[in-house]
Amino acid sequence: MDxxxxxxxxxxxxRGEMNDQERANFEELRKSNPEVDQFVVEHHFFxxxxxxxxxxxxxxxxxxxxxxxxxxxGEISEYQPTEKGxxxxxxxxxxxxxxxxxxxxxxxxxAISGLTLFFSPKAxxxxxxxxxxxxxxxxxxxxxxxxxxxxVKKKIDPNASVTFGGTSFLVDPKGxxxxxxxxxxxxxxxxxxxxxxxxxRAKIIYTDSKRDLAILKIDDEDFHPLSSLPYxxxxxxxxxxxxxxxxxxxxxxxxxxxxxxxxKSGLMGDTMSSQITISANPGNSGxxxxxxxxxxxxxxxxxxxxxxxxxxxxxxxxILKTIEELKESDTSANIKVPSTSSIRGMERVQQVKKIEDCxxxxxxxx
Amino acid sequence: MSKYFKEAELLKxxxxxxxxxxxxxxxxxxxxxxxxxxxxxxxxxDARDIFQEALIVLYQNSxxxxxxxxxxxxxxxxxxxxxxxxxxxxxxxxxxxxxDNFEEIVPVEDDVEVHEKLDRQYxxxxxxxxxxxxxxxxxxxAFYIHNKNxxxxxxxxGYTNSDNAKNQKYKCLMRLKKLFFAQYKNGI
Numbered sequence: 001m002d003x004x005x006x007x008x009x010x011x012x013x014x015r016g017e018m019n020d021q022e023r024a025n026f027e028e029l030r031k032s033n034p035e036v037d038q039f040v041v042e043h044h045f046f047x048x049x050x051x052x053x054x055x056x057x058x059x060x061x062x063x064x065x066x067x068x069x070x071x072x073x074g075e076i077s078e079y080q081p082t083e084k085g086x087x088x089x090x091x092x093x094x095x096x097x098x099x100x101x102x103x104x105x106x107x108x109x110x111a112i113s114g115l116t117l118f119f120s121p122k123a124x125x126x127x128x129x130x131x132x133x134x135x136x137x138x139x140x141x142x143x144x145x146x147x148x149x150x151x152v153k154k155k156i157d158p159n160a161s162v163t164f165g166g167t168s169f170l171v172d173p174k175g176x177x178x179x180x181x182x183x184x185x186x187x188x189x190x191x192x193x194x195x196x197x198x199x200x201r202a203k204i205i206y207t208d209s210k211r212d213l214a215i216l217k218i219d220d221e222d223f224h225p226l227s228s229l230p231y232x233x234x235x236x237x238x239x240x241x242x243x244x245x246x247x248x249x250x251x252x253x254x255x256x257x258x259x260x261x262x263x264k265s266g267l268m269g270d271t272m273s274s275q276i277t278i279s280a281n282p283g284n285s286g287x288x289x290x291x292x293x294x295x296x297x298x299x300x301x302x303x304x305x306x307x308x309x310x311x312x313x314x315x316x317x318x319i320l321k322t323i324e325e326l327k328e329s330d331t332s333a334n335i336k337v338p339s340t341s342s343i344r345g346m347e348r349v350q351q352v353k354k355i356e357d358c359x360x361x362x363x364x365x366x
Numbered sequence: 367m368s369k370y371f372k373e374a375e376l377l378k379x380x381x382x383x384x385x386x387x388x389x390x391x392x393x394x395x396x397x398x399x400x401x402x403x404x405x406x407x408x409x410x411x412d413a414r415d416i417f418q419e420a421l422i423v424l425y426q427n428s429x430x431x432x433x434x435x436x437x438x439x440x441x442x443x444x445x446x447x448x449x450x451x452x453x454x455x456x457x458x459x460x461x462x463x464x465x466d467n468f469e470e471i472v473p474v475e476d477d478v479e480v481h482e483k484l485d486r487q488y489x490x491x492x493x494x495x496x497x498x499x500x501x502x503x504x505x506x507x508a509f510y511i512h513n514k515n516x517x518x519x520x521x522x523x524g525y526t527n528s529d530n531a532k533n534q535k536y537k538c539l540m541r542l543k544k545l546f547f548a549q550y551k552n553g554i
Contacts, residue, residue: 003536004532004533004536007536007539008532042543046543046546047510049487049491049546050491050506050510050511051510051511052484052487052488053487053488053491053492053495054507054510054511055383055429056422056425056426056488057492058383059383059422059425060418060422062383062385062388063388063418063421063422064418065385066385066388066389066392067392067414067418070389070392070393070396075392075393076392076396076397076400078410219411224492224493224496332409332411
């Protein structure tokens with residue numbers, strides 16, 4: 001109780017709310033009692049620090065806003081490296097050669113894609129349903145209430161309605177997320193929501209539509225990179241009957257599901273994915289599939305509509321391939337995929353607790 | 367108005383966190399910094415981060431009475447950005463050749479050093495506030511940042527009287543201080 005009184009007094013003193021008599025008494029106390037003096041000094045420093053934090057935070061928010069609006073209005077744009085002259089010269093000189101080379105390449109590409117189309121198994125589209133979720137207005141409303149209650153700054157423009165949702169998870173603690181390409185297809189804006197209900201801006205940095213994978217980068221100053229990821233990625237193939245679990249967002253809250261690996265190939269012998277028996281619903285797309293060691297063995301992407309509980313997941317090997325491709329095409333993407341899991345041997349409840357923070361809901365604004 | 371007075375006026379507005387001042391500075395300087403970073407091994411995102419960090423340095427300085435800018439804003443921002451980028455390159459060990467120079471620079475080592483210290487404290491405070499959870503975070507923010515009095519706070523957060531609210535605030539503050547100072551003292 002004494003401490004509360006002391007805090008109260010110190011605060012009134014520092015804010016200049018004491019009258020002369022009180023102030024004199026308090027200063028006397030500070031002189032005679034070094035502990036009190038120390039407390040006042042420390043408290044003064046701390047309060048200053050707190051208010052400096054708040055002003056810098058507000059300033060940063062403004063900076064971010066200005067950057068965003070200027071980028072949108074085109075006042076700042078991606079920088080074009082110099083030496084355009086040389087490229088133009090090159091073009092003038094080799095125009096004809098390039099035209100011939102390009103047409104040969106074009107014909108070859110057409111021929112190959114024609115052949116691939118002819119030989120590849122034709123997936124019956126109606127049999128399979130991609131598990132992205134249509135978010136209805138009601139859910140958006142409850143969501144915005146939550147946000148207000150938590151006093152979290154709401155970034156999604158209230159007029160723009162969130163139309164689709166899915167799941168994504170971190171492949172690198174710096175904020176690189178993996179999700180299914182169909183979840184983020186045609187998106188104009190993407191937000192991801194973490195386990196605390198906070199919305200963060202994200203952008204697509206790579207789409208691999210043939211594997212139905214997309215890599216997002218969280219682009220928000222409120223995102224705090226993690227030091228490491230709890231799970232690793234399995235590099236070899238998994239065994240039949242291996243128990244698996246997944247986390248995803250079929251509703252506005254994270255949902256856990258358990259199942260087993262039921263076949264090593266996907267629909268119509270598709271070797272890129274494996275078949276899992278688990279309950280999955282729209283919104284589960286993009287969720288990680290993990291084995292009991294806490295290794296990611298795949299990413300959920302679709303379910304068969306003609307059968308119960310038959311779900312397909314893209315194998316982790318293909319996830320790694322996509323990330324390799326991204327690294328080749330964009331050298332600035334510094335993604336390090338962890339191969340070992342730090343949650344091996346833990347109880348499931350503990351494992352899920354650790355993984356939860358790495359799984360994000362994806363909200364797509366078309 | 368001479369250029370000098372224009373810039374002084376701009377700094378004053380920046381000190382008040384005025385959005386239009388930020389816009390003006392952006393318009394005048396962003397391209398320069400973008401060019402600097404990207405021509406020296408950086409990405410589009412690096413350019414944004416470094417530019418914004420330089421603006422924070424300028425902002426913090428513009429708020430202090432003692433600060434006097436002896437050069438153009440452009441030169442200052444360029445110098446700070448250059449210094450920050452050099453440091454980052456060094457820490458990433460990507461540093462091979464000295465960063466190209468195509469602008470005049472002024473010495474800013476001290477300012478950058480002060481900024482790094484403040485930035486570290488900012489990070490500690492942010493993580494401490496992130497850890498204490500609700501309603502502590504909102505309660506402390508209401509009192510210390512938005513300067514609400516205890517009556518307003520107790521009615522807003524639904525405490526029966528302001529003594530209860532004070533009690534709660536005290537507990538929250540002690541937790542925040544503990545978290546903050548634990549890391550703060552660690553770093554020294």
